[in-house]
Amino acid sequence: MDRRDFLEKLISAAAAGIALAACSNTSNAQTINSDDSTKNSDHQKESTKKMKIVVLTGSPRKNGNTNYMADRFIAGAHEAGHEVFRFDCAKKDVSLCIGCNHCNMNGPCIYDDDFTQLRPKLIEADLVAFVSPMYYFGFSAQLKRVIDRFYAINGQIKGGSKKAVFMMAYADTAKSEAEAMTAHYKTMIKYLGWKDAGMVIAPGVWTAGAIKNTKYGDEAYKLGREI
Numbered sequence: 001m002d003r004r005d006f007l008e009k010l011i012s013a014a015a016a017g018i019a020l021a022a023c024s025n026t027s028n029a030q031t032i033n034s035d036d037s038t039k040n041s042d043h044q045k046e047s048t049k050k051m052k053i054v055v056l057t058g059s060p061r062k063n064g065n066t067n068y069m070a071d072r073f074i075a076g077a078h079e080a081g082h083e084v085f086r087f088d089c090a091k092k093d094v095s096l097c098i099g100c101n102h103c104n105m106n107g108p109c110i111y112d113d114d115f116t117q118l119r120p121k122l123i124e125a126d127l128v129a130f131v132s133p134m135y136y137f138g139f140s141a142q143l144k145r146v147i148d149r150f151y152a153i154n155g156q157i158k159g160g161s162k163k164a165v166f167m168m169a170y171a172d173t174a175k176s177e178a179e180a181m182t183a184h185y186k187t188m189i190k191y192l193g194w195k196d197a198g199m200v201i202a203p204g205v206w207t208a209g210a211i212k213n214t215k216y217g218d219e220a221y222k223l224g225r226e227i
Protein backbone atom coordinates (compact mmCIF):
# COMPACT_ATOMS: atom_id res chain seq x y z
CA MET A 1 0.00 0.00 0.00
CA ASP A 2 1.49 3.33 -0.99
CA ARG A 3 1.36 6.46 1.14
CA ARG A 4 -1.61 7.92 -0.78
CA ASP A 5 -3.69 4.71 -0.33
CA PHE A 6 -2.78 4.65 3.32
CA LEU A 7 -3.90 8.26 3.86
CA GLU A 8 -7.19 7.71 2.01
CA LYS A 9 -7.94 4.64 4.16
CA LEU A 10 -7.06 6.60 7.30
CA ILE A 11 -9.42 9.44 6.37
CA SER A 12 -12.33 7.14 5.52
CA ALA A 13 -11.74 5.14 8.73
CA ALA A 14 -11.86 8.37 10.74
CA ALA A 15 -15.06 9.42 8.96
CA ALA A 16 -16.61 6.03 9.67
CA GLY A 17 -15.57 6.39 13.30
CA ILE A 18 -17.35 9.74 13.55
CA ALA A 19 -20.44 8.29 11.89
CA LEU A 20 -20.41 5.35 14.28
CA ALA A 21 -20.03 7.63 17.28
CA ALA A 22 -22.92 9.72 15.98
CA CYS A 23 -25.14 6.65 15.71
CA SER A 24 -24.10 5.33 19.11
CA ASN A 25 -26.84 5.07 21.70
CA THR A 26 -24.71 3.59 24.45
CA SER A 27 -24.35 4.99 27.94
CA ASN A 28 -20.95 6.40 26.88
CA ALA A 29 -22.76 8.62 24.39
CA GLN A 30 -24.51 10.38 27.26
CA THR A 31 -21.24 11.64 28.65
CA ILE A 32 -19.99 13.23 25.41
CA ASN A 33 -21.49 16.57 24.43
CA SER A 34 -21.27 16.10 20.67
CA ASP A 35 -23.20 12.83 20.98
CA ASP A 36 -25.87 14.57 23.04
CA SER A 37 -26.56 17.02 20.25
CA THR A 38 -26.75 14.13 17.78
CA LYS A 39 -29.23 12.40 20.05
CA ASN A 40 -31.33 15.55 20.23
CA SER A 41 -31.44 15.92 16.47
CA ASP A 42 -32.30 12.20 16.14
CA HIS A 43 -35.16 12.80 18.57
CA GLN A 44 -36.34 15.81 16.55
CA LYS A 45 -36.24 13.75 13.35
CA GLU A 46 -38.19 10.99 15.09
CA SER A 47 -40.86 13.33 16.43
CA THR A 48 -41.29 15.21 13.13
CA LYS A 49 -41.40 12.09 10.96
CA LYS A 50 -44.59 11.99 8.92
CA MET A 51 -46.46 8.84 9.73
CA LYS A 52 -49.11 6.71 8.13
CA ILE A 53 -51.83 6.38 10.73
CA VAL A 54 -54.81 4.03 10.76
CA VAL A 55 -57.66 5.02 13.08
CA LEU A 56 -60.07 2.22 14.00
CA THR A 57 -63.26 3.47 15.63
CA GLY A 58 -65.67 1.17 17.41
CA SER A 59 -68.83 3.14 18.14
CA PRO A 60 -72.04 2.93 16.13
CA ARG A 61 -73.08 6.38 17.47
CA LYS A 62 -72.21 8.91 14.79
CA ASN A 63 -72.22 11.83 17.24
CA GLY A 64 -70.92 9.73 20.06
CA ASN A 65 -68.07 10.33 22.43
CA THR A 66 -65.38 8.15 20.96
CA ASN A 67 -66.08 9.35 17.42
CA TYR A 68 -65.52 12.86 18.77
CA MET A 69 -62.22 11.74 20.30
CA ALA A 70 -61.24 10.22 16.95
CA ASP A 71 -62.17 13.50 15.18
CA ARG A 72 -60.00 15.51 17.56
CA PHE A 73 -57.10 13.05 17.36
CA ILE A 74 -57.24 13.13 13.55
CA ALA A 75 -57.38 16.95 13.54
CA GLY A 76 -54.18 17.00 15.61
CA ALA A 77 -52.49 14.38 13.44
CA HIS A 78 -53.36 16.27 10.25
CA GLU A 79 -52.06 19.47 11.84
CA ALA A 80 -48.75 17.66 12.40
CA GLY A 81 -48.69 16.55 8.76
CA HIS A 82 -49.46 12.86 9.23
CA GLU A 83 -51.47 10.83 6.75
CA VAL A 84 -54.61 9.33 8.28
CA PHE A 85 -56.81 6.46 7.12
CA ARG A 86 -59.99 6.23 9.19
CA PHE A 87 -61.96 3.00 9.34
CA ASP A 88 -65.30 3.24 11.15
CA CYS A 89 -65.79 -0.40 12.04
CA ALA A 90 -69.48 -0.01 12.88
CA LYS A 91 -70.26 1.15 9.36
CA LYS A 92 -68.28 -1.54 7.61
CA ASP A 93 -69.16 -4.96 6.36
CA VAL A 94 -66.57 -7.11 8.12
CA SER A 95 -67.36 -10.76 8.75
CA LEU A 96 -66.46 -12.47 11.98
CA CYS A 97 -63.30 -14.57 11.87
CA ILE A 98 -64.40 -18.20 11.97
CA GLY A 99 -60.95 -19.59 12.81
CA CYS A 100 -60.82 -21.77 9.68
CA ASN A 101 -57.07 -21.10 9.50
CA HIS A 102 -57.20 -20.86 5.70
CA CYS A 103 -54.88 -17.83 6.05
CA ASN A 104 -52.47 -19.71 8.32
CA MET A 105 -52.08 -16.34 10.11
CA ASN A 106 -50.33 -14.85 7.11
CA GLY A 107 -52.27 -15.19 3.90
CA PRO A 108 -55.50 -14.72 2.02
CA CYS A 109 -58.75 -14.73 3.99
CA ILE A 110 -61.81 -16.64 2.79
CA TYR A 111 -63.82 -13.41 3.01
CA ASP A 112 -63.64 -10.58 0.51
CA ASP A 113 -65.39 -7.85 2.49
CA ASP A 114 -64.50 -4.35 3.74
CA PHE A 115 -61.49 -5.69 5.60
CA THR A 116 -59.87 -6.08 2.18
CA GLN A 117 -59.49 -2.29 1.95
CA LEU A 118 -58.12 -2.04 5.49
CA ARG A 119 -55.63 -4.89 5.16
CA PRO A 120 -52.89 -3.07 3.17
CA LYS A 121 -53.34 0.09 5.25
CA LEU A 122 -52.68 -1.87 8.44
CA ILE A 123 -49.62 -3.54 6.96
CA GLU A 124 -48.02 -0.26 5.94
CA ALA A 125 -49.19 1.78 8.99
CA ASP A 126 -46.64 3.36 11.30
CA LEU A 127 -49.27 3.79 13.98
CA VAL A 128 -52.69 2.26 14.70
CA ALA A 129 -55.23 4.06 16.91
CA PHE A 130 -57.84 1.97 18.71
CA VAL A 131 -60.83 4.11 19.67
CA SER A 132 -63.71 2.37 21.40
CA PRO A 133 -66.57 2.84 23.82
CA MET A 134 -66.56 0.48 26.76
CA TYR A 135 -69.16 -2.23 26.22
CA TYR A 136 -69.40 -4.45 29.29
CA PHE A 137 -65.79 -3.75 30.25
CA GLY A 138 -64.34 -4.52 26.83
CA PHE A 139 -63.92 -3.17 23.31
CA SER A 140 -67.16 -2.87 21.35
CA ALA A 141 -67.90 -5.94 19.25
CA GLN A 142 -67.82 -3.72 16.16
CA LEU A 143 -64.12 -3.01 16.74
CA LYS A 144 -63.27 -6.44 18.14
CA ARG A 145 -64.48 -8.25 15.05
CA VAL A 146 -62.06 -6.11 13.00
CA ILE A 147 -59.19 -6.80 15.43
CA ASP A 148 -59.89 -10.53 15.12
CA ARG A 149 -59.39 -10.26 11.38
CA PHE A 150 -55.80 -9.15 12.08
CA TYR A 151 -55.27 -12.92 12.31
CA ALA A 152 -54.88 -13.22 8.53
CA ILE A 153 -52.10 -10.62 8.47
CA ASN A 154 -50.59 -11.49 11.84
CA GLY A 155 -47.33 -12.52 10.19
CA GLN A 156 -47.04 -9.16 8.44
CA ILE A 157 -48.00 -6.81 11.26
CA LYS A 158 -46.29 -8.50 14.20
CA GLY A 159 -42.95 -7.03 15.17
CA GLY A 160 -41.34 -4.18 13.28
CA SER A 161 -41.61 -0.64 14.48
CA LYS A 162 -45.32 0.06 14.68
CA LYS A 163 -46.82 2.22 17.38
CA ALA A 164 -50.33 2.29 18.82
CA VAL A 165 -52.60 4.62 20.75
CA PHE A 166 -55.74 3.86 22.71
CA MET A 167 -58.76 6.04 23.38
CA MET A 168 -61.87 4.97 25.21
CA ALA A 169 -64.97 6.38 26.88
CA TYR A 170 -67.39 4.96 29.40
CA ALA A 171 -70.26 6.01 31.63
CA ASP A 172 -69.01 4.97 35.04
CA THR A 173 -66.82 7.39 36.97
CA ALA A 174 -64.58 4.82 38.68
CA LYS A 175 -61.11 4.73 37.13
CA SER A 176 -60.72 1.07 38.07
CA GLU A 177 -63.53 0.14 35.65
CA ALA A 178 -61.18 0.94 32.74
CA GLU A 179 -58.53 -1.52 33.87
CA ALA A 180 -59.74 -4.59 31.96
CA MET A 181 -59.91 -2.75 28.65
CA THR A 182 -56.59 -1.03 29.18
CA ALA A 183 -54.98 -4.35 30.08
CA HIS A 184 -56.43 -5.87 26.91
CA TYR A 185 -54.93 -3.08 24.80
CA LYS A 186 -51.53 -3.32 26.50
CA THR A 187 -51.39 -7.12 26.28
CA MET A 188 -52.42 -7.08 22.62
CA ILE A 189 -49.79 -4.56 21.52
CA LYS A 190 -47.14 -6.27 23.60
CA TYR A 191 -47.87 -9.49 21.72
CA LEU A 192 -47.79 -7.63 18.40
CA GLY A 193 -44.51 -5.95 19.34
CA TRP A 194 -45.99 -2.47 18.94
CA LYS A 195 -45.06 0.46 21.15
CA ASP A 196 -47.70 2.37 23.10
CA ALA A 197 -47.60 6.04 22.12
CA GLY A 198 -50.34 7.28 24.44
CA MET A 199 -53.82 6.78 25.84
CA VAL A 200 -56.84 8.94 26.51
CA ILE A 201 -59.27 7.37 28.95
CA ALA A 202 -62.55 9.23 29.44
CA PRO A 203 -64.71 8.11 32.36
CA GLY A 204 -68.08 9.65 33.28
CA VAL A 205 -69.44 10.18 29.76
CA TRP A 206 -72.67 8.43 28.98
CA THR A 207 -74.89 10.36 26.60
CA ALA A 208 -73.73 10.99 23.04
CA GLY A 209 -71.66 14.17 22.90
CA ALA A 210 -71.21 14.47 26.68
CA ILE A 211 -67.47 14.37 26.07
CA LYS A 212 -67.56 17.84 24.52
CA ASN A 213 -67.88 19.28 28.05
CA THR A 214 -64.73 17.56 29.24
CA LYS A 215 -60.98 17.90 28.76
CA TYR A 216 -60.72 14.64 26.80
CA GLY A 217 -61.31 16.17 23.37
CA ASP A 218 -58.31 18.43 23.89
CA GLU A 219 -56.27 15.50 25.17
CA ALA A 220 -57.09 13.51 22.03
CA TYR A 221 -56.14 16.49 19.83
CA LYS A 222 -52.85 16.92 21.70
CA LEU A 223 -52.07 13.23 21.35
CA GLY A 224 -52.59 13.45 17.58
CA ARG A 225 -50.61 16.68 17.34
CA GLU A 226 -47.62 15.48 19.36
CA ILE A 227 -47.49 11.86 18.39
Ligand SMILES: Cc1cc2nc3c(=O)[nH]c(=O)nc-3n(C[C@H](O)[C@H](O)[C@H](O)COP(=O)(O)O)c2cc1C
Pocket residue numbers: 059060061063064065066067132133134135136137138169170171172173177205206207208209
Ligand atom coordinates in the same frame (compact mmCIF):
# COMPACT_ATOMS: atom_id res chain seq x y z
C1 LIG B 1 -73.87 -2.13 24.95
C2 LIG B 1 -73.31 -1.09 25.90
C3 LIG B 1 -72.52 -1.52 26.95
C4 LIG B 1 -71.97 -0.60 27.83
N1 LIG B 1 -71.15 -1.04 28.84
C5 LIG B 1 -70.65 -0.15 29.71
C6 LIG B 1 -69.85 -0.58 30.81
O1 LIG B 1 -69.55 -1.74 30.98
N2 LIG B 1 -69.37 0.36 31.67
C7 LIG B 1 -69.66 1.68 31.51
O2 LIG B 1 -69.22 2.49 32.32
N3 LIG B 1 -70.39 2.14 30.46
C8 LIG B 1 -70.90 1.26 29.57
N4 LIG B 1 -71.64 1.70 28.51
C9 LIG B 1 -71.76 3.14 28.26
C10 LIG B 1 -70.83 3.62 27.17
O3 LIG B 1 -69.51 3.13 27.37
C11 LIG B 1 -70.79 5.15 27.14
O4 LIG B 1 -72.08 5.64 26.88
C12 LIG B 1 -69.80 5.67 26.11
O5 LIG B 1 -69.66 7.06 26.28
C13 LIG B 1 -70.29 5.39 24.71
O6 LIG B 1 -69.37 5.88 23.77
P1 LIG B 1 -69.84 6.36 22.33
O7 LIG B 1 -70.68 7.58 22.54
O8 LIG B 1 -68.58 6.64 21.61
O9 LIG B 1 -70.62 5.24 21.72
C14 LIG B 1 -72.24 0.80 27.63
C15 LIG B 1 -73.06 1.22 26.59
C16 LIG B 1 -73.61 0.28 25.74
C17 LIG B 1 -74.50 0.76 24.61
